[in-house]
Amino acid sequence: MGVRARLDEIGDIGRDPVRGGYSRHLLDDADLALRDWFRRSAESLGLFVEQDGNANLWAWWGEPGMDAVATGSHLDSVPGGGAYDGPLGVASALEAVARLQAEGFRPTRPIAVVVFAEEEGSRFGLPCLGSRLMVGASDPADVRARADREGVTFDQAWTAAGLDPSTIGPDPERLGRLGAFIELHVEQGVDLEDRGMPLATASAIIPHGRWRLTVDGEGNHAGTTPMVARHDPIVALAEVVLAARDTAVAAGRGARATVGRLAVTPNGTNVIASRAEAWLDIRAGADDDVRTLLADTLARAEELVAAEGCTLTVAEESFSSIVAFDAGLTERIGGILGGVPAIPTGAGHDAGILAPSVPTAMIFVRNPTGVSHAPGEGARDEDCEAGAAALADTLRELAS
Ligand SMILES: [Zn+2]
Secondary structure, eight states, X not given: OOHHHHHHHTTTTTBOTTTSSBOOOTTSHHHHHHHHXXXXXXXHTTOEEEEOTTXXXXXXXXXXXXXXXXXXXXXXXXXXXXXXXXXXXXHHHHHHHHHHHHTTOOOSSOEEEEEESOSSOTTTSOTTHHHHHHHTOSOHHHHHTOBOTTSOBHHHHHHHTTOOGXXXXXXXXXXXXXXXXXXXXEOSSSHHHXXXXXXXXXXXXXXXXXXXXXXXXXXXXXXXXXXXXXXXXXXXXXXXXXXXXXXXXXXXXXXXXXXXXXXXXXXXXXXXXXXXXXXXEEEOSSHXXXXXXXXXXXXXXXXXXXXXXXXXXXXXXXXXXXXXXXXXXXXXXXXXXXXXXXXXXXXXXXXXXXXXXXOEEEEEEOOSSOOOSSTTOOOOHHHHXXXXXXXXXXXXXXXX
């Protein structure tokens, strides 16, 4: 039926009327509807669908046995995200299976299409939640202690969806069944558009981390408190945001520092805030570069916050070291695709979490705008179909 038609089937699920684009977060109504869509789509291809203890969905072509070739991505989004980040990989995987079935292909290794839970970390703050739990990279107790922005705990959300939170955690048995994992994903930059090429493989995911910066000051009246008597955490934090930007610019070599999320207490128009929080995202070419950029930023932040008479608390929410994908598998796929470039990416993926445990590779599909995590994200119809055809070629080669 084609990748575009599959994406069109979910085109109305989880639209965000305020931000534009899509807001699809773990186990919310949109996510549950997408999971239903995946189940129905996979079952219509004769696949056997199961949900593991970490809410990842697996659709099996053939018996769920050893040395399986898995492909897939995620269906959740960032707030106000695009239509392709995640769903393109899932729709392409289903389409690749459909193409192989139509040509009468019979796999000699099991093929699995997987949907990983909460890849974006938009609800519980842990990117790649489902894959991290599966490989044992996150502590289940830590995950269960998390809450979303509305204060709904992980356990409450899980239970409300009819799931048992005590089942989350490492799944070595399932992991051991995987012989390869290939994630197809829309490119999150303009490298392919600049090269005039529709597809690439991924060489590596550059390291990245997330930190929560909490600045505590003194809440007070906006009208009666003299300017010199204030300890305003928003003013302090504003300077910290600029310092983060300037430190990354000075570091060069592709370093990136971003504050894209803020929270203010009590968040009143005529109130000097008592607390301001920012989430700092840092990426750079090497683990040490990320740590150095963080240290430099925080050293400056301490001074700026102290100068405002406020205090700074820093909590690390996640850190992902550099991930190199399986060179042999990547080269093999590059050959199957007729010689495509292997490009590094600054975005995290479930493929990066699986890579240390399973031979893993990625296929990128050209994004004409280069925009990602925003409604402007794009992919041309012909490139989407080329991606599914490439994935089908890869599965045929690996599973026969
Ligand atoms: Zn993604």
